Amino acid sequence: xxxxxxxxRKIVIAGGGTAGWMAAAAIARTMGATVxxxxxxxxxxxxxxxxxxxxxxxxxYNRLLGIAEADFMRATQATFKLGILFDGWKDGGDxxxxxxxxxxxxxxxxxxxxxxxxxxxxxxxQSYDDYCLELVAALxxxxxxxxxxxxxxxxxxxxxxxxxxxxQMAEKDGAKRVEGKIAQVDLDGETGDIAALVLxxxxxxxxxxxxxxxxxxxxxxxxxxxxxxxDWTHWLPCxxxxxxxxxxxxxxxxxxRAMAHDAGWQWRIPLxxxxxxxxxxxxxxxxxxxxxxxxxxxxxxxxxTEPNHLRFVTGSRRRQWYRNCIAIGLSxxxxxxxxxxxxxxxxxxxxxxxxxxxxxxxxxxxxxxxNDQQDQDMIQIRDFLILHYKxxxxxxxxxxxxxxxxxxxxxxxQKIELFRETGRVFRRNEELFxxxxxxxxxxxxxxxxxxxxxxxxxLRDDELAGLLGTLREQVSRTVAGxxxxxxxxxxxxxxxxxxxx
Numbered sequence: 001x002x003x004x005x006x007x008x009r010k011i012v013i014a015g016g017g018t019a020g021w022m023a024a025a026a027i028a029r030t031m032g033a034t035v036x037x038x039x040x041x042x043x044x045x046x047x048x049x050x051x052x053x054x055x056x057x058x059x060x061y062n063r064l065l066g067i068a069e070a071d072f073m074r075a076t077q078a079t080f081k082l083g084i085l086f087d088g089w090k091d092g093g094d095x096x097x098x099x100x101x102x103x104x105x106x107x108x109x110x111x112x113x114x115x116x117x118x119x120x121x122x123x124x125x126q127s128y129d130d131y132c133l134e135l136v137a138a139l140x141x142x143x144x145x146x147x148x149x150x151x152x153x154x155x156x157x158x159x160x161x162x163x164x165x166x167x168q169m170a171e172k173d174g175a176k177r178v179e180g181k182i183a184q185v186d187l188d189g190e191t192g193d194i195a196a197l198v199l200x201x202x203x204x205x206x207x208x209x210x211x212x213x214x215x216x217x218x219x220x221x222x223x224x225x226x227x228x229x230x231d232w233t234h235w236l237p238c239x240x241x242x243x244x245x246x247x248x249x250x251x252x253x254x255x256x257r258a259m260a261h262d263a264g265w266q267w268r269i270p271l272x273x274x275x276x277x278x279x280x281x282x283x284x285x286x287x288x289x290x291x292x293x294x295x296x297x298x299x300x301x302x303x304x305t306e307p308n309h310l311r312f313v314t315g316s317r318r319r320q321w322y323r324n325c326i327a328i329g330l331s332x333x334x335x336x337x338x339x340x341x342x343x344x345x346x347x348x349x350x351x352x353x354x355x356x357x358x359x360x361x362x363x364x365x366x367x368x369x370x371n372d373q374q375d376q377d378m379i380q381i382r383d384f385l386i387l388h389y390k391x392x393x394x395x396x397x398x399x400x401x402x403x404x405x406x407x408x409x410x411x412x413x414q415k416i417e418l419f420r421e422t423g424r425v426f427r428r429n430e431e432l433f434x435x436x437x438x439x440x441x442x443x444x445x446x447x448x449x450x451x452x453x454x455x456x457x458x459l460r461d462d463e464l465a466g467l468l469g470t471l472r473e474q475v476s477r478t479v480a481g482x483x484x485x486x487x488x489x490x491x492x493x494x495x496x497x498x499x500x501x
Contacts, residue, residue, distance in 0.1 A: 009035050009358075012180060012207035014197060014220055016041030018159045019329030019346045020193035020213035021166040025109040026350045029065050031357065036172055037174065038205060040197055042181040052269045052276040053081060053340040054154040055258045055432075056100050061347045064217045067169070073493035075165045077272040078157035079252045080485060082138035084339070088260035089445055091393045096444025097255070098339075099135035101152035102436050103128060104471050110453035113439050114423050115447060118456035119468055126472060128443060132436075133475050139254040139285060142482035143489075150478075156269050156276075157255060159343070178205065182214075185224040193324040194220060209358070211326045218331040221317060223326055228318035229333075235386045235409070236314040237402065238336055242292055243278040247301040251486030258338060259298070262286075262397035266298060267337065272495050274304060285312075285399045312336070316378040321370045326353055333378055338388060341381050344432070348377055380431045383412040384438070391416065391445040416447060423449035 011027060013020050016039060024039045031037075062072055072078070083099035090096070104112030116128055129135050134152055137143060145151065171177060180199035188195045196206040210302050212220035223228045233239060245487075252270035259266045264281035279295040292307060316333035320326065327333075329346045352373060356366045390408050394400035418424055425435040459467065 007275075009209060010207040011035050011037050011209045011211065012197060012205055013037070013039040013211045013213055015039075015045075015213035015215065015331075016167070016177075017165065017213065017215065017329075017392060018163050018343060019162045019215075019331075020211075022346050023178065023211055023213060023328050023350050023353075024170035024175045025173070025207075026065060026354065028060075028170045030354055033174070037170075038176045038178060038207070039170070040178045040180060040199070040205060042179065048479060052086075052159060052271065053156050053267070053337065054343050055340050056152050056154045057344055057347060057432075058154055059073075061351070064351075065169070072162075072165060073155065073157075073489075074495045076155075076157040076161040077274075077495050078155045078493070079152040079271055079489055080143045080254045081154045081156045081340075082134040082143065082152075082254045084256045084258055086258050086260070086388075086441075086444060088392075089258075089265075089281060089388060089392060091446075092260070092396055094444075096440065097129060097135050097138065097171055098437060098440050098444070099132050099138060100432075101132065101134040103135075103439070104131040105467075106435075107455060109455050111423075111425065111435050111439065113443075113449070114456045115459070115464070117423055117452040118459075119464055122461060122464060124465070126470055127469065128440075130472050131475060132466075133478055136475050136479045137209070137482055138253070140479055141251070141253050141485050142173075142479055143254045143485040144482045146478070153254070154340070156252070156271055158271055158273075178203070182219060185220055186195060187224070191323075194224065208324065209362075211353075211432065212325055212327045212331040213329055215330040216312065216334070218317070218327065218334055221320070221322060221327040222333050225322050227320075227325075227327070228320040229313075230318055231315045232382055233314055235380040235382065235406065236285070236336060236389070237282045237399070238280045238314070239312060240266050240283045240288065240291065241278055241280045241310040241312070241336075242288075242295055243276065243310070244295065244299065244303050244387040245274045245276055245305045246299050246303050248273070248275055249301040251484070252489070254485040256340065260394075261294065263399045264339070266295065267396040268300075275299075275301065278337075280338075282399055285397065303419050314382075316375065316382075319371055320349065320374045321353075321367045326370075328353075332374065335378070335381055339381070339433075341432070345377065349374060363435060376429055377413065377432065379409075379497070380428075383409060383415065384433050384441070386412055387416070387441055389437075391442060391447055393446055413483065416442065419449060420447055421450055423452045460464065 028037055085097050087095045106112050180201055182197050183200045184198045186196045194210045196204050198204050257268040263286035266279045269276040277299045279291050281291045312334050315332055317327050320332040328349050335341050389403040392404055425438045
């Protein structure tokens with residue numbers, strides 16, 4: 001691809017929705033007049049639009065773009081999120097909480113879990129949960145911003161409203177939107193790169209760089225360029241979902257719920273104006289009709305929308321940057337929403353592209369590095385999701401028996417067995433999920449370390465008791481001083497429900 005590095009680079013985004021407008025907003029704001037940015041979308045084509053639960057990196061993404069948090073939350077009817085409550089994943093009658101932030105106080109040589117495990121051997125019986133500020137606050141329904149960003153949080157939001165919010169911002173910063181359905185994708189006869197998108201109206205939109213935000217269709221990256229796809233269904237067997245929205249029947253809590261059932265799980269996500277609900281399931285073990293019946297039998301409040309039925313294949317595009325096309329969002333692969341990573345993967349791809357934005361010719365080295373980093377992100381998240389299914393004591397259904405007995409990737413097997421034997425977790429290459437996340441999920445699902453780091457034994461019994469007691473007291477005292485989450489939302493970013501229409 002030839003081009004003068006002094007002229008604005010023509011970037012064409014195929015598709016809107018969350019992925020398209022997140023990309024447009026970030027590129028328009030950071031790149032300014034150095035790019036000529038066009039987004040093509042059709043109002044006739046619906047978007048998935050069920051992504052409602054996010055993780056903490058989105059806080060920094062919005063800050064990077066200069067977005068005022070209260071304005072964003074008001075516009076998207078958002079609530080705060082401190083983690084995920086998992087029901088029934090270990091044995092069917094259990095619950096545990098995967099929180100954001102840290103638990104206790106780590107030593108540079110060993111995580112806090114080693115000191116807590118040593119404490120158990122000394123007769124201390126307090127739960128590991130009692131040492132995590134975000135976890136205790138979530139279960140008590142409390143939240144506030146604290147000095148020095150001591151409260152780690154994300155958002156529960158209406159993704160369609162987020163896309164609308166970002167569209168206004170992107171267009172203000174110079175992005176151009178073109179309405180229309182893409183009829184064909186023209187390739188350059190010499191290079192094989194994408195040359196232009198041709199709309200049903202006959203309009204031809206040329207570009208230097210094309211972002212595929214067409215969702216599961218993957219119109220550019222797969223249907224046109226055939227980049228390839230790795231199917232991970234043998235590790236993550238759920239292939240279907242149904243989503244509905246219901247009225248709120250109680251004040252929104254600052255966490256998402258993931259409730260396991262005999263063929264998958266259900267979510268419940270409270271926003272300011274409604275609650276998002278969905279069932280994720282494996283169609284081999286549960287029919288669509290039975291899944292819908294189960295979903296409606298486990299929602300609270302009046303149903304506000306028609307059921308949104310989705311079919312998907314969990315996996316990753318083999319090349320997410322191929323030729324002059326970059327897949328963003330679902331076109332690059334799909335991870336089921338168990339740990340709320342969909343919007344995060346959009347964000348990672350966009351920021352990575354901006355860091356590697358070519359000035360002239362596309363560098364093969366950039367492409368290789370981008371694809372390697374994207375691949376690592378997907379694999380690390382994949383392994384964390386597999387953990388939830390594999391580490392289970394449930395044998396009450398064919399689905400759970402399949403999950404419990406399936407072979408797993410060596411990368412995950414090493415992580416599980418290392419923790420089981422030593423209590424250690426190592427975070428590699430800017431891995432998304434930190435040590436505390438792995439510890440909470442592994443212990444929550446019944447994996448208890450056999451040993452712990454010997455440095456925990458350096459503390460005398462009274463020193464250990466003092467450390468554990470002080471950490472618990474700090475958490476308890478801080479949470480006691482926090483306001484109720486719903487009251488804080490109302491003061492900080494309360495939205496008019498009519499605006500969500």
